[in-house]
Structures are given as C-alpha cells and as structure tokens.
Amino acid sequence: MKWRSLEESNPQADARPLREILAERKQLIAKYVPAETQAIHAQAVAELKQRNLAAKILPVGAKAPAFELQDHDGKIVRSTDLLAKGKLVLCFTRGRWCPFCVGQVEAMNLILPQIEQAGASLAAISPQTIKQSYFMHDQHKLRFPLLSDAANQVARQFGLTYRVPPMQEAVYRRAFVNLPFTNGDESWELPIPATYVLDRDGTIVYASANEDYTERPEPADILKPLSS
Numbered sequence: 001m002k003w004r005s006l007e008e009s010n011p012q013a014d015a016r017p018l019r020e021i022l023a024e025r026k027q028l029i030a031k032y033v034p035a036e037t038q039a040i041h042a043q044a045v046a047e048l049k050q051r052n053l054a055a056k057i058l059p060v061g062a063k064a065p066a067f068e069l070q071d072h073d074g075k076i077v078r079s080t081d082l083l084a085k086g087k088l089v090l091c092f093t094r095g096r097w098c099p100f101c102v103g104q105v106e107a108m109n110l111i112l113p114q115i116e117q118a119g120a121s122l123a124a125i126s127p128q129t130i131k132q133s134y135f136m137h138d139q140h141k142l143r144f145p146l147l148s149d150a151a152n153q154v155a156r157q158f159g160l161t162y163r164v165p166p167m168q169e170a171v172y173r174r175a176f177v178n179l180p181f182t183n184g185d186e187s188w189e190l191p192i193p194a195t196y197v198l199d200r201d202g203t204i205v206y207a208s209a210n211e212d213y214t215e216r217p218e219p220a221d222i223l224k225p226l227s228s
C-alpha cells in the first residue's frame with residue numbers, strides 16, 4: 001500500500017481535522033491489511049500501554065535537554081539557536097514509512113504560518129537517516145526542518161524509546177519496512193510519537209505522547225500554549 005502525500009492525492013492540501021485524516025487511514029488498514037497482521041500491531045500497542053510509557057516521558061515543567069542534530073539537508077540545527085528566537089514545537093515521529101507520521105507532519109505544515117506568527121519555530125525529530133528525511137521533506141513539500149536523531153539519542157532523553165517487539169518486527173520485515181536501512185542502525189528502536197512545546201528557556205510547557213502510533217494531537221491544540 002502506497003501512502004501518498006495529501007498533496008499528491010488532492011490538488012489542495014487536506015485541511016480536515018487531523019483526527020479525520022487518521023481515522024480514514026485506519027479504515028483503509030482495516031479494509032486491506034490482513035486481520036492477523038492488524039492483531040499483531042494491536043498487541044504491540046497494548047504491551048506498550050501496559051508498560052505505561054506515555055506516563056514516563058519528560059513532563060510539563062521539566063527542562064528539555066539541549067540537542068544538536070542534522071536536518072534533511074545535513075545542516076547542523078541546535079535547539080539553543082531555535083529557542084533564542086522564541087518557543088519551539090517539537091514533533092517526535094517514527095519516519096516517512098509511517099502513514100500516521102505523514103499525516104501529522106503534513107497537518108503541522110499547514111499551521112506553520114500560525115506557529116511562526118506566534119514567534120515560535122517547528123521541527124520534527126525521527127530516527128531515520130538524513131537521506132530518508134530529505135526524501136520525506138521533498139515528497140511532502142514540508143517547510144520546516146526534519147532532524148535525524150541517530151540511535152534515538154535525543155528521544156531517549158525525553159523518555160520516548162522502545163524496542164519493536166519480535167512479532168511486529170517480522171511483520172515490518174515482510175512489509176519491507178526495513179528499519180536498519182531506514183534508520184542506519186540494527187537496534188529496531190523507535191520513539192513513541194510525542195509532541196512538545198518548549199518555552200524560550202527550554203522549559204516544557206506542553207507535552208503529548210501516546211503509545212498508540214495511530215493517535216496524534218490536533219494541531220489547533222498545539223497552537224494554544226504558543227499564545228500563553
């Protein structure tokens with residue numbers, strides 16, 4: 001199944017609420033993906049929820065770790081430089097192979113003007129390689145940096161990382177989701193999707209994470225802490 005850009009499938013960017021876009025993608029999966037495969041993904045999510053990972057992430061009020069990562073063009077991006085301009089929105093995603101991550105970054109792309117109008121910056125962080133980030137940035141016409149977090153070093157500091165369970169790894173391999181190739185390491189580690197807003201001093205003023213990778217916060221909700 002090819003997960004096309006919203007702009008590929010529609011000459012105008014899809015401005016529906018993100019929850020509607022993600023619900024549509026879930027419906028397609030329910031229709032076309034074998035039930036046994038869906039059950040394995042559901043089990044993996046259930047196990048992550050049992051571990052209560054989302055409750056253990058770096059919380060509101062904590063200081064976010066400073067980072068220095070390369071963007072989709074291989075340029076160094078420092079969190080200190082971004083925060084010197086104003087608040088910073090960070091979206092931790094799994095990668096370009098994930099249709100729900102694609103939906104989220106395209107939805108965030110649509111509200112970039114409002115983010116910038118509020119004097120803030122936006123960046124997405126994933127474990128995928130710079131080359132994969134470049135392809136994603138180009139294909140989906142993104143206007144904000146995609147940062148490559150090799151070996152999930154930054155995601156780990158935010159408390160987001162987990163190892164893909166063996167049964168799900170086997171499903172991904174059969175579906176040609178080759179994380180060692182995509183991410184450039186053999187760890188089979190991913191971050192649970194998370195969205196943060198950092199104040200200018202690096203203090204976290206908004207944090208949203210979910211063990212269920214099919215769920216993401218509405219972009220409109222992320223705009224609220226930018227105006228406070």
